[in-house]
Amino acid sequence: MTDYTAPLRDMAFMLEEIAGLEAISTLPGYGEATPDVVAQILAEGGRFAGEVLAPLNRVGDVQGSRLENGQVRTPDGFREAYARFVESGWNGVPFDPAYGGQGLPWAVTAALQEMWSAANMSFGLCPLLTQAAVELLQIHGTEEQRRVYLPPLVAGSWAGTMNLTEPQAGSDVGALRARAVREGDHYRITGQKIFITYGEQDLTENIIHMVLARTPDAPPGVKGISLFLVPKFLVKADGSLGARNDLRCVSLEHKLGIKASPTAVMAYGDNEGAIGYLVGAENRGIELMFAMMNNARLSVGIEGLGIAERAYQQARAYAHTRVQGRAATGRDPEPVSIIRHPDVRRMLMTMRASIEAMRALIYDTAGTLDRARRHPDPAERTRAQARLDLLIPVAKAWCTDRGCDVASLGLQVHGGLGFIEETGAAQHYRDARIAPIYEGTNGIQANDLVGRKLMRDGGAAANAFIADLRETGTALGAAPGAVPGDDMAAIRQRLADGTEALARATDWLIKTYPDDPARALAGATPYLDLFGTVAGGWLLAKGALAAQRRLAEVPADDRGFYETKRLIARFYAENILPRSHGLAAMAIEGADSVLTLAEDRF
Known part of the structure; x- marks a missing residue:
């Protein structure tokens, strides 16, 4: 597997010319996001992605995460890398400085997320879900929930998850059966959830699960679903950790790709019931969960872009160094690098053009998100939100489908060696394939x-x-x-x-x-x-x-x-x-x- 180098100049071009970084930096709260400052941030992010995360990508694929006596162990090097990620402040880039964030635009965050996904998609999934939990609490959490949970989530010392899917329901969230029974100021949660990304891990000291469940008198279907905050360890009034909550990881899925990312089956309430706290109002869980899912859907589109860029870099390097066959023109009998063959050039050009279109769409969508959140003119915010709503499903689906296409072409450029695991090209293809499936097929x-x-x-x-x-x-x-x-x-x-x-x-x-x-x-x-x-x-x-x-x-x-x-x-x-x-x-x-x-x- 080749090294990863963040395409910083391409990123800067798209941020400035497509996302409109200069205009974004004039929005309230974004005054420090000037092109020169952003260039420095991206350069540091590129170094972290290339030097710390990328070398662990193959390690994570070979070792995978494993469940030992109820505790998930991530692959060698992941804990150390995550500690450095948190210490460097990368987890809090787009979030409110009042909770420890850096308050930078989502367009800048999108570029950084591209790096994390390209360097090590399995690693990047952990902060991706934490980001979604932060977004949810910032918008819909109570003042007390924000005070207690946001600082460690923004810092990354705690992680967040999304718990939607159940075995009998699949994508039909309205068919879920998890129960929530009120008990004073909290609820007792019982039920099972599947496909929970980083549902259990050894990277953070606490995990904050966002769980969909039904109260006893809830109406049927999606109108009867509520959303609950369920911590792995209960949190005391001063923010310190208390007793272990009544929840556990039953098993980890054995998957085609992203093997270092633990995909957990979670059980809630084996004993008295897991303690959870209502977010928002009862029976509004689907509406609130979309605050997480729309954010996550854009991030999954970024995964398609990131894995495509990594596959392209590897295919390009191979095409330059692999010598095979004569040139299509001329009479020189000597073999040439395969990048001189017209069909290989066609594949590489298709890969690159697709990536640049994906990057443009992702950065444009992220810039639209910034305008929808921060533009001082309410009419402009409304227009930007309408455009954002239109673009989110396209950014998620189109970019993840293209990510699979580009990763597949990467194998094709390698020829037979692309089908051999040791080259690393196959891992990109396997990792890419989940992105068109999760966060809504x-x-x-x-x-x-x-x-x-x-x-x-x-x-x-x-x-x-x-x-x-x-x-x-x-x-x-x-x-x-x-x-x-x-x-x-x-x-x-x-x-x-x-x-x-x-x-x-x-x-x-x-x-x-x-x-x-x-x-x-x-x-x-x-x-x-x-x-x-x-x-x-x-x-x-x-x-x-x-x-x-x-x-x-x-x-x-x-x-x-x-x-x-x-x-x-x-x-x-x-x-x-x-x-x-x-x-x-x-x-x-x-x-x-x-x-x-x-x-x-x-």
Whole structure:
């Protein structure tokens, strides 16, 4: 497995030109997030990821986490690495300084999370879930809950989890059976939860579980679910730890990938019942849990980006050093590095262009989150929130699907050696495969995009998004040198085609869903793929415009970086954006063949 080097300049370019870092730094509370300060933070993060986390990635895959006498042991080096992670303050980057955080923008946090996921996805899952618990308590916790639990969670000395899934329910959260019976100022929790990431571990002194359960008189379905804070160790009034709560890890799952991340089966209430504290109001658990899940869904999209970047770096290094076969042109009989073979170049270009589109989408979404939270104009916050709600399912699903595609191409570049575990390429592929499944499968994300996000405002947010795509197309046409055969002209034409495909599918879904939701949802997944594909092309086109502008400002020896940005955008436009026509056809015309076959004929 090759080393990991954070692509700092690519990250900075996307933060500045796509996320809008300069404008974000003018939002209330973000004044210190200037490009030079952020560059220093990312450089330090890159060093930590490359020097501390990346060397443990293979170790974690080989050893895995293990359960010994009820205690989970993480792989060699993980405890020490986590201690350094906390000591360096990385856990608290986006959080309120009042609780010990650094108060930096989510766009900056997204770049750091990309590093953690690329260097060691299994490790990065622990702070990811803690981050979600912090978000939940900041928004919905009581003043006392925030006072007691937020400082150690923000610091990372305590960790957080999400407890949704039960064996009989799966993704149908409304079918859960965990019980919560009130007892004075707390509740007694009983039940079993599965697939609990870092449900038990040896990295932190306490674990704060966020658990969905039903009270005895709750209505059926999702309307009867409440959310409870259930600590591994009970917490005294002064914040010190008390007795062990009535909960335990029953077992750890044996998984395809992310083997260092302990995925626990958790039992609550083997004896008197685990003590839990209500978060928010009874029967509002689903609403509150979404405060965690939306945050986590963006972070899972970042995992797809991170693992893709790691797979690309390894494939690129292999293609430069692997000598095999003659060049396709010329008569030299000597073998050449495989990067000179056209099909290998096609694969590497596909990997890189996909990664840059993913990075642009993730950073743009994170920047939108910052504007939705901090913009001083309420109308702008409302617009940003509508855009954010639209983008979250796309960022999660499209980026994790592309992460799998890129990791698969990484194996293909390696040839037979990619299938051999010792090269490390296979681990990237195995690790990537979970991301389209958890935090809501990608099919659920597609249903959310079509059934909720498009329908709740009659397509207003989607049409505003499409209007922005058309505006960028106009700017491409006015760019210097945008003549037939030029990069900018080629990008403009393909983006225009993709934009019209997205608009056509969006209109059809908005008209079809109210009367025939099954027919609309049959095309939801290709529609989400279409949305992400076109959004990626749009954002790369914006990057190409920025690169074109900067070419006139930089010395000759620095032009290569910006010329590459323009060429990557053109490759994406000519080799990936044309898929939009087929995806639109699938979304609009594919329902009959999806729905017609009788169930007993499958």
